[in-house]
Amino acid sequence: MEERELADKIAYFKRLSTIQAEENGDDAYDEEEKAHRERCKTFHNATSTSNRAKSPARSVTGSQKAGTASQPLPHPDGSQSSDDLEIIKVTPLNPSSRLGAAGIADKTPNFDEEIVPESAGPDPKPAHSFLHPLLRPRMTRQTSSLTLDNSPSTSTAKRKKQARLKLLPENQQVFRGLRFYYIPNDDANGVRAAQITKARERGATWVRTLKEATHVIVDIGLTYQDIKSDLISDSSSAEKVIVNANYPIDCGIHRVILDPNQEKYVRNLRVADTPPVPSPSSLPASAQASNNLLEIKGKQHKRPRKDQESPPRTQSDYGEPLQNNTQSLAPVTTIAAASVDDELSQYISLVQGNSLYLEMPLGEEEEDSAHSEATQDDEAETGSESSEDESSRKKKRKTGDKIQLGQEDTTWQDNFACMKGGTREGTVDNPNAATIELLQSMVDMYEHQDAWRCKSYRRAITALRQQTRKITTAKEAMKLPGIGKSLAAKIEEIAAEGRLRKLEHAQQRPENKILNLFLKVYGVGISQANKWVSQGYRTLEDLQEKAKLSTNQRIGIEHFEDLNERIPRWEVEALAAVIREAAGCIDASVEFIIGGSYRRGSDSSGDIDLIITKKGTRSPQDLLPFLEKLIKRLTNDGFLTAALASFSENTNKGHGSKWHGCCVLPETAFPKDKGKYRPIWRRIDLLLVPETEFGAALIYFTGNDIFNRSIRLLASKKGLRLNQRGLFKDVLRGKKGVTYTEGDLLEGRDEKRIFELLGVKWREPHERWC
DNA sequence: TGGCAAATACTG
DNA sequence: CAGTAT
DNA sequence: GCCA
Numbered sequence: 001m002e003e004r005e006l007a008d009k010i011a012y013f014k015r016l017s018t019i020q021a022e023e024n025g026d027d028a029y030d031e032e033e034k035a036h037r038e039r040c041k042t043f044h045n046a047t048s049t050s051n052r053a054k055s056p057a058r059s060v061t062g063s064q065k066a067g068t069a070s071q072p073l074p075h076p077d078g079s080q081s082s083d084d085l086e087i088i089k090v091t092p093l094n095p096s097s098r099l100g101a102a103g104i105a106d107k108t109p110n111f112d113e114e115i116v117p118e119s120a121g122p123d124p125k126p127a128h129s130f131l132h133p134l135l136r137p138r139m140t141r142q143t144s145s146l147t148l149d150n151s152p153s154t155s156t157a158k159r160k161k162q163a164r165l166k167l168l169p170e171n172q173q174v175f176r177g178l179r180f181y182y183i184p185n186d187d188a189n190g191v192r193a194a195q196i197t198k199a200r201e202r203g204a205t206w207v208r209t210l211k212e213a214t215h216v217i218v219d220i221g222l223t224y225q226d227i228k229s230d231l232i233s234d235s236s237s238a239e240k241v242i243v244n245a246n247y248p249i250d251c252g253i254h255r256v257i258l259d260p261n262q263e264k265y266v267r268n269l270r271v272a273d274t275p276p277v278p279s280p281s282s283l284p285a286s287a288q289a290s291n292n293l294l295e296i297k298g299k300q301h302k303r304p305r306k307d308q309e310s311p312p313r314t315q316s317d318y319g320e321p322l323q324n325n326t327q328s329l330a331p332v333t334t335i336a337a338a339s340v341d342d343e344l345s346q347y348i349s350l351v352q353g354n355s356l357y358l359e360m361p362l363g364e365e366e367e368d369s370a371h372s373e374a375t376q377d378d379e380a381e382t383g384s385e386s387s388e389d390e391s392s393r394k395k396k397r398k399t400g401d402k403i404q405l406g407q408e409d410t411t412w413q414d415n416f417a418c419m420k421g422g423t424r425e426g427t428v429d430n431p432n433a434a435t436i437e438l439l440q441s442m443v444d445m446y447e448h449q450d451a452w453r454c455k456s457y458r459r460a461i462t463a464l465r466q467q468t469r470k471i472t473t474a475k476e477a478m479k480l481p482g483i484g485k486s487l488a489a490k491i492e493e494i495a496a497e498g499r500l501r502k503l504e505h506a507q508q509r510p511e512n513k514i515l516n517l518f519l520k521v522y523g524v525g526i527s528q529a530n531k532w533v534s535q536g537y538r539t540l541e542d543l544q545e546k547a548k549l550s551t552n553q554r555i556g557i558e559h560f561e562d563l564n565e566r567i568p569r570w571e572v573e574a575l576a577a578v579i580r581e582a583a584g585c586i587d588a589s590v591e592f593i594i595g596g597s598y599r600r601g602s603d604s605s606g607d608i609d610l611i612i613t614k615k616g617t618r619s620p621q622d623l624l625p626f627l628e629k630l631i632k633r634l635t636n637d638g639f640l641t642a643a644l645a646s647f648s649e650n651t652n653k654g655h656g657s658k659w660h661g662c663c664v665l666p667e668t669a670f671p672k673d674k675g676k677y678r679p680i681w682r683r684i685d686l687l688l689v690p691e692t693e694f695g696a697a698l699i700y701f702t703g704n705d706i707f708n709r710s711i712r713l714l715a716s717k718k719g720l721r722l723n724q725r726g727l728f729k730d731v732l733r734g735k736k737g738v739t740y741t742e743g744d745l746l747e748g749r750d751e752k753r754i755f756e757l758l759g760v761k762w763r764e765p766h767e768r769w770c
Numbered sequence: 771t772g773g774c775a776a777a778t779a780c781t782g
Numbered sequence: 783c784a785g786t787a788t
Numbered sequence: 789g790c791c792a
Contacts, residue, residue, distance in 0.1 A: 446789090452774060456789030484790050523781090525786050550781070552786090609788085645780050645787075658779070660787080685788070700777095701788090709775050716775095723777060773791085781786085 165200055173203030174251050180204045181213030181240075183227050191719030191729070192219065192245070199248045210234040215241040215260075217248055220720065220757060221729055221746045223268040242269050246759035249718050250343065264759040344760040347710040347717075348770045431470035435494045436461050439487075441503055445512065448519045448526050460487045471495065514538055522556030522563055522644070522683070552644050559662070562681035566604040574669050575608055575682065578639055579630070586629050590614045595687075595701035601766035607683035608663075609701050613694050620657040620688035627659060627688060639663050641681055659686040693725045695751035700724035706770035715758055720746070727754045 167173065180199055185208065187193030196206055199217075207213050211234050218227055222244075231237040243265040250265075251258050260266070430436065443457045459482035464471060471477050472495040477488035494500055506512055511533055517540070518529035537543055540557050549557065556563065567575075576594050583590055593599070596609035617623055624647070634640045645660040662681045670677040689697040700708060700723070715722035720729060726748030747753045755762045 442789095450789080453789045455774070459790080482790065486789065523786070527785060550786095552781080607788095647780080658788085660780085687788095705775095712775070712777095725777095771792100774789105777788100779787085782784095 165197065167203065168201045173201075174257055175199055175248070176203030178204050179207045179212055179214045180217050180248070181207050181210050181215070182217045183219060183222065183230055189219075189729075195245055195248065195719060198252055202248075202252055204248070210237060210240075213240055215243065215248075218242065218244050218269055219729070220245050220718070221744070224270060227269065242266065244269060244759075246718055250759065264756065264761075267756060344710060344714060344758075344763070347714045348706060430465055430467075432464040432467055434498065435471065435491055436464050438494050438500045438503060439464070439490070441507070442490075442500070445503070445506055445516070448529070449515075456482065456487065460491075464491070510538075518543070520564055521553060521560060523550055523552035524556065528553075555642050555644065555662070559681040563662070563683055565680060566606060567608065567682055568604050569598065569602065570671065570674070571665060571682075572598050572605055572608055574665055574671070575663060575684070576610060578666065578669050579610065579634065582633050582637065582639070583626075583630055586633065587614070587626050590623070590626055593698065595698065596703065599702045599765045600704065600768055607685060609685050609687065611687050611689050611694075611697060611701055613689045613691055613697075615691055617690035618692050619690050622690060623688040624657055627657070627686060631659060631686075634663070637666070639666060640684075644683075657688045660684075661686075691749055693748045695754050696722065696726045696748045697724050698751045699754060702765050702768060704768060704770055707768040710770065711758065711760070714760065718758065720758065722754070722758075727757055 170176075180196070182192060182196065184192075187196055195217075200206055204215075210216065210230065216227075216231075216237070227242075231242075241260045243260045244267070247258065247260055247265040258265075439457050439461050443454050443461070446454045446457070460480070463480040463482050467480070471480070471491055474485075474488035474492040477483045477491040478485070483491070490500055490502070514537075515529050515533050518524050518532055518537075519526065521540070521543075532543060532547055535547070537547055540560060543549065544554075544557055572594060576592060580592055583592065591613050593611040593613070594608065595611050596607065597605045598608070612623060612627065614623060614626070631640060631643075631646075640661055640663050642662040643659070644662065645658070647657045647659065661684060663684045664679045664681055667677045667679070687697065687701060699711065712722045715727065720727055722728070727746045729744045729746050746757055752762055
C-alpha cells in the first residue's frame with residue numbers, strides 16, 4: 001500500500017545521518033527516539049511489508065487449496081465415476097495437497113480406523129428409492145453405523161486406506177443430529193467437499209435428498225433463482241433451514257448453532273430477495289459513497305443502493321426465526337447473532353497475532369472496550385457518511401462485547417484503537433507504554449532485516465497494549481500469547497532497568513545505522529544494503545560516487561529526503577486534482593479514486609495511490625492508451641518527474657498495469673495559506689483498474705495490510721479466494737495438475753458486495769486501521 | 771525445525 | 783531468476 | 789521472534 005511507516009522518524013533521521021552518520025551517535029539516537037515516539041503515537045501498528053521469499057509460501061498455499069479441493073474426501077481406489085478417477089489420479093502424486101486438505105478440514109489428518117462410532121441424532125431415513133443403485137448399500141450401512149461416507153461414489157468401493165471421517169470431540173459437534181443437503185449436493189467442488197467434511201466432522205449428516213434434510217446449504221453466490229427449482233421439488237422445503245455456505249462455516253468457527261436467519265446467511269435465498277446485480281453500466285455506488293471527495297465530474301450515476309445493508313430488523317431478530325425453528329433441532333445453544341457478527345474483527349485479531357482467548361481482568365476489559373468504543377465513535381463522527389447502519393452496528397458491537405462464546409472470548413476492543421494515521425494516540429495511558437516503546441524500537445531496527453522477528457515483536461506489543469496492568473516479570477509476560485522466553489526476558493529487563501541492553505547496543509553500532517539508512521533508499525532492499533555496508537560505504541554520498549546504482553536507486557538517493565517525507569492530506573488532494581484536470585482533457589469519463597491511507601482518512605500519507613478506472617472497462621489494458629497519454633502529458637507539464645516502474649507491453653501479459661513514479665505539486669496549484677512553496681518530490685502510483693475489478697481493487701488498495709490479510713484469511717476459511725481482482729469461488733486444479741481454474745468470479749466490481757458475500761459487515765475505509 | 775499472507779509487476 | 787516494490 |  002503506502003505507509004512509509006517510518007516516515008516521521010526518517011525525517012529526523014535522514015537529516016542527521018546523512019551528514020553526521022558516525023559522529024554524534026548519541027544525539028542522533030536521541031533524535032531517533034524522539035521521532036520514533038512520535039511515530040509510535042501516529043501509527044501504533046506499523047504495517048510492514050516483508051519481502052520474503054515468495055515461492056515457498058505460495059506453494060504451500062497452492063497445495064493447500066488444491067488439496068482441500070481435490071482429494072480429501074472421495075478417495076476411493078474404486079472405480080466408479082470418471083470424476084473419481086480423475087481425482088484419485090492426482091492425489092497420490094501430491095502428498096502435500098493431502099496435508100493441506102487435512103489441514104483445512106482439520107489439523108489432524110487421521111486416517112484408517114479412526115471411525116468414531118458416534119451415536120448421534122435421529123436416523124435419517126434414507127429414501128432409497130431415490131438413490132442411484134450404487135448408493136443404496138452405502139446408505140444402509142451408513143445409517144446403521146451413523147458414520148456417513150462422504151461421497152456417494154465411494155460407496156461400494158472397498159478402500160484400502162481411505163481417509164475416514166474423523167469426528168471432532170463431542171463438544172465440537174455442533175451439528176449433531178442435523179442433516180445437511182447441499183446445493184449443489186455433491187463434493188465435486190473441492191471447497192464444498194471440504195465444507196461437507198467439516199460439517200460432518202461436527203456431527204452433521206450429509207443427506208442425498210432434500211426431503212431428508214433439516215438444513216439446506218446453498219453455495220455462495222447462488223440466489224433464490226438458482227435454487228428455486230430444487231426447492232419446489234420438495235413440499236417440505238418451506239420448513240427447512242435454508243442458508244448459504246457461510247452458515248455452517250460460521251457455526252463451526254464459533255462452535256455453536258447460530259441464528260440461521262441472519263441476513264448474511266439468507267441473503268438472496270428467499271423468495272422476495274432480488275439478487276443484487278451490480279449494474280454493469282455504472283460504477284458501484286459504494287465507491288462513490290466512500291469517495292465523496294473526488295467527484296470532479298458530477299455524479300453521473302447515482303444509484304441509491306437499497307440492498308447494501310440489511311434492514312435493521314434482520315440483525316437483531318434472532319429470537320424469532322421467520323422461517324423455521326432451528327432451536328428445536330439443535331442440541332446446542334443458540335447464541336445471539338450479535339456476538340459473532342463482527343467476525344472480521346476476530347480474523348483481524350488473529351492476523352495481529354492475538355489469540356481469541358484472552359485472559360484479562362473482566363472488569364477492566366469493559367473499561368477498555370468502552371474506551372475504544374469512544375474512539376471509534378469519534379472517528380465515525382467525522383469520517384463517516386453512512387448513517388443508520390453505522391450506528392446500529394455500533395450498538396450491536398456494544399452488546400456483543402459482553403457475550404461470551406462457548407469457550408472463546410472475543411477481544412476486539414483494540415480493533416479500532418489505532419485509527420487516524422495521524423493524530424490519536426492509543427498508547428499513552430497504557431501501563432506498558434515504556435515497554436512497548438522499546439520493543440517498538442526493536443521492530444524498527446529489524447525492519448527490512450528480519451520480517452519474522454519483527455512480526456513477533458509486533459505481536460508482543462499488541463498483547464502488551466491490551467493489558468491493563470503493567471507486566472513486570474518474565475513469568476507474567478510468558479502467559480501472554482505470542483510472548484515466549486526471549487521476549488519475556490526482554491520485557492522483564494525493560495520493566496526492571498528501564499532499558500534494553502541489546503537494543504542500545506545494536507543501535508549504537510554504526511553498521512546498523514548505515515544499513516538502516518541505505519534501506520530507506522527507494523529501490524534498495526536488504527540484500528543490496530548489506531552488500532554496500534560490507535563494501536565499506538558509509539554515506540549516501542559514498543553510494544552516489546562509488547557504488548553502482550540502478551536508475552531507481554539513483555533517484556532514490558537524489559531525492560532521499562523528499563521521498564521519505566510524508567505527504568500532508570491537502571497535498572494529496574491537490575496532486576490528485578492536478579491529475580484529474582489533465583485527465584479531463586484526455587478522457588473525461590475516466591475516474592480517479594485516491595486509495596491507500598488517504599482513503600482511510602489519514603492526515604498524511606507516505607505516497608499516493610491513485611486508482612484509475614472507467615465504466616465499461618474489462619481489463620487494465622483498456623485503460624492503457626489513456627494512461628500513456630496522461631503520462632506523456634503530465635510529464636511534459638513537469639508534473640511527473642520520474643518513472644520508477646512503468647509497463648512494458650511485452651513483459652506485461654495478463655492483467656494489471658500500473659505506473660510508479662514521482663511527481664511534484666506545481667506552484668500554481670499550491671495553496672497560499674500553506675506558507676511558502678517548495679517543490680517536493682512525491683511518490684505516486686497510478687493503478688489501472690477495470691470496472692469489473694474495481695471493488696476488489698479498492699479493498700486491496702485501501703488496506704491496511706493487516707486488514708487485507710484478515711479479510712483474505714477469512715475468505716480462504718470460507719473456501720473463497722480474494723485478491724485484487726475479485727472474490728472467487730475456489731476451484732481446484734484439474735486433472736494434470738497443470739490445468740487449474742482460478743475459480744469462478746463471484747464479485748469484483750462492488751466493494752460492498754464482496755463484504756456481503758464474505759458474510760461480514762461493511763466497514764468504512766476509515767475503519768480499516770488495524 | 772519449518773512456518774509465519776499472498777499475489778503481481780517490474781528491473782537488471 | 784533474484785531482488786525490490788506494492 | 790513464537791509456535792506447533
